[in-house]
Amino acid sequence: MAVYTEVTDEDLSTFAAQYDLGAVLSCKGIAEGVENSNFLLVTESGPYILTLYEKRTRKEDLPFFLGLMEHLADKGIACPLPVAARDGVALRELCGRPAVIVTFLAGMWPRRITPQHCAQLGEALARLHLAVGDFRMERPNALALPGWKDLFAKSATRADEVAPGLRATLEAELAALEANWPVGLPSGVIHADLFPDNVFFRGDSLSGLIDFYFACNDFLVYDVAICINAWCFEIDGSFNATKARLLLSNYRKVRPLSREELDALPWLCRGSAVRFLLTRLYDWLNHPPGAFVRPKDPLEYLRKLRFHQSVRGLGDYFLDDSDAGRT
Numbered sequence: 001m002a003v004y005t006e007v008t009d010e011d012l013s014t015f016a017a018q019y020d021l022g023a024v025l026s027c028k029g030i031a032e033g034v035e036n037s038n039f040l041l042v043t044e045s046g047p048y049i050l051t052l053y054e055k056r057t058r059k060e061d062l063p064f065f066l067g068l069m070e071h072l073a074d075k076g077i078a079c080p081l082p083v084a085a086r087d088g089v090a091l092r093e094l095c096g097r098p099a100v101i102v103t104f105l106a107g108m109w110p111r112r113i114t115p116q117h118c119a120q121l122g123e124a125l126a127r128l129h130l131a132v133g134d135f136r137m138e139r140p141n142a143l144a145l146p147g148w149k150d151l152f153a154k155s156a157t158r159a160d161e162v163a164p165g166l167r168a169t170l171e172a173e174l175a176a177l178e179a180n181w182p183v184g185l186p187s188g189v190i191h192a193d194l195f196p197d198n199v200f201f202r203g204d205s206l207s208g209l210i211d212f213y214f215a216c217n218d219f220l221v222y223d224v225a226i227c228i229n230a231w232c233f234e235i236d237g238s239f240n241a242t243k244a245r246l247l248l249s250n251y252r253k254v255r256p257l258s259r260e261e262l263d264a265l266p267w268l269c270r271g272s273a274v275r276f277l278l279t280r281l282y283d284w285l286n287h288p289p290g291a292f293v294r295p296k297d298p299l300e301y302l303r304k305l306r307f308h309q310s311v312r313g314l315g316d317y318f319l320d321d322s323d324a325g326r327t
């Protein structure tokens with residue numbers, strides 16, 4: 001489970017006493033999640049999420065993430081809102097870790113993804129991209145090409161333990177990405193990890209977005225590519241064109257995509273597949289024995305990469321004219 005840091009009752013009550021939330025009624029570790037320690041904190045004033053930030057989340061990036069959630073909530077995007085303690089400060093420390101309490105978002109993430117989920121995701125993603133238009137803080141994407149090369153360098157010698165030939169595949173793919181990566185596309189703040197477990201639904205309706213801890217500045221349409229990879233493949237590895245079509249067409253109803261953005265999609269999908277393949281590969285190879293968190297399967301992303309490598313243009317994604325064509 002994703003609780004890396006244990007919080008004692010004593011630590012918690014000292015921490016909670018700094019807020020105006022009433023007495024703590026319960027605090028339970030949340031099994032889901034990968035990066036940080038999360039607790040469902042129930043107080044007299046209601047449920048909250050307590051997050052202790054771990055390894056991959058850099059302390060200096062936290063003001064960006066918290067500022068972004070505040071900005072988005074202000075723009076009407078349903079997302080967690082950092083809660084300030086009595087002194088007005090939301091970002092604090094608990095058990096030697098940076099820690100924040102955020103508001104609780106009702107809903108469940110979808111275990112079985114339907115085309116309708118993808119349609120709503122497309123619209124929500126485009127609304128997010130419009131909402132960040134006047135967000136003034138910036139955070140470069142640490143998991144862009146230079147970051148991928150660093151991760152590859154750390155895993156290269158053992159990559160073939162995970163799949164024969166993986167090292168050579170990644171080496172060649174990184175070179176191809178470097179030679180073909182698009183330039184000059186519309187940029188802004190992207191979520192960068194909008195997987196199904198970060199999107200909540202109540203019944204059939206999308207009710208909120210969580211986990212902004214990879215958010216950064218990059219091409220907006222790269223976020224679309226990340227979502228195509230995370231939402232539009234079936235368990236058997238096949239690409240679901242209906243889901244991708246609905247995701248794209250509903251995105252475009254809110255934020256039109258230019259011809260250049262559409263043409264860049266195949267390379268952005270390849271890059272996004274490599275990004276998640278590399279972080280998963282690194283975690284797979286550096287997984288401490290006995291750790292509670294089960295590392296995610298890197299090979300799922302190798303299969304997605306292979307699919308995108310076989311694509312020669314938008315037509316191969318079976319997108320019809322209105323999806324592949326004009327804005």
Ligand SMILES: Nc1ncnc2c1ncn2[C@@H]1O[C@H](COP(=O)(O)OP(=O)(O)O)[C@@H](O)[C@H]1O
Pocket residue numbers: 002030032033034035036037038049080102103104105106197198210211212213
């Ligand atoms: N604001 C929130 N409201 C409700 N549940 C939340 C909230 N934030 C996190 N969670 C719960 O905690 C889990 C892990 O959160 P997440 O931010 O994805 O963790 P990590 O960054 O460690 O991967 C989510 O799947 C969800 O169940």
Ligand SMILES: N[C@@H](CCOP(=O)(O)O)C(=O)O
Pocket residue numbers: 032033034035193195197198211276279280296
């Ligand atoms: N979405 C990433 C892992 C990050 O996990 P999250 O719980 O923060 O979404 C992946 O699938 O590799």
